[in-house]
Amino acid sequence: MNADLETADSRAQRLKAATRASHDALDKRIMAGGIFADRDRFARFLRVQYRFHRSIDALYASPALQALLPDLAERRRLPQVASDLQDLGQALPEADIAPLPADLPLPAALGWLYVAEGSNLGGTVLYKLAAGLGLDRDFGARHLAAHPDGAARHWRAFTAALDAVALSPAQEQQAIDAADDAFRSVHAHVEREFA
Ligand code: HEM
Numbered sequence: 714m715n716a717d718l719e720t721a722d723s724r725a726q727r728l729k730a731a732t733r734a735s736h737d738a739l740d741k742r743i744m745a746g747g748i749f750a751d752r753d754r755f756a757r758f759l760r761v762q763y764r765f766h767r768s769i770d771a772l773y774a775s776p777a778l779q780a781l782l783p784d785l786a787e788r789r790r791l792p793q794v795a796s797d798l799q800d801l802g803q804a805l806p807e808a809d810i811a812p813l814p815a816d817l818p819l820p821a822a823l824g825w826l827y828v829a830e831g832s833n834l835g836g837t838v839l840y841k842l843a844a845g846l847g848l849d850r851d852f853g854a855r856h857l858a859a860h861p862d863g864a865a866r867h868w869r870a871f872t873a874a875l876d877a878v879a880l881s882p883a884q885e886q887q888a889i890d891a892a893d894d895a896f897r898s899v900h901a902h903v904e905r906e907f908a
Pocket of ligand 1: 725736744833834835896
């Protein structure tokens with residue numbers, strides 16, 4: 714266990730510490746893919762996001778998760794990613810990857826949602842860069858646009874709910890493992906799109 718993990722005092726911070734290396738590797742791989750070079754490169758990134766958000770889509774309809782996160786349904790971003798692809802004249806990727814089941818155990822579901830929600834924060838950086846391609850919240854970069862309340866505030870509302878869930882140490886480890894699985898899955902989508 715690294716020092717960050719031992720000293721992190723909230724679940725969100727522990728998830729961040731535990732997945733830092735996965736995030737950094739993913740961030741570097743995506744930027745190395747030159748996604749802001751032109752709209753076709755950016756569309757590859759959109760296909761990565763589409764595959765990821767499609768794989769987790771069932772979670773947003775889970776009653777157990779909705780009870781913990783009342784605004785969960787509004788946090789769903791698959792429709793915006795689909796619109797971004799359509800804006801750029803791109804077909805939606807085939808449904809060739811098995812999605813997560815709606816009844817995924819709660820700790821694992823929280824780990825996957827942590828990654829999806831956290832990607833909104835980094836998304837604000839990508840949103841600004843997408844402006845260079847003429848893309849914004851109305852065209853092509855809808856899914857990266859910050860929530861009207863502000864990305865940081867929206868994130869804090871999520872992490873407050875995440876931190877409030879009672880989990881045993883074993884369940885907490887399941888959440889961490891699931892977050893790592895989520896990052897790995899996105900990395901696999903990137904390797905496929907940018908091969
Ligand atoms: C080139 C691509 C990416 C860049 C440049 C990037 C950058 C960032 C930055 C700067 C933050 C911190 C924002 C803040 O604290 O205000 C962040 C957070 C985060 N990003 Fe990324 N990101 C990228 C891709 C992704 C992807 C594809 C995912 C997952 C699908 C992801 C998941 C996360 C998560 C979970 C956090 C929250 C970390 C935490 O505070 O707990 N990121 N990202």
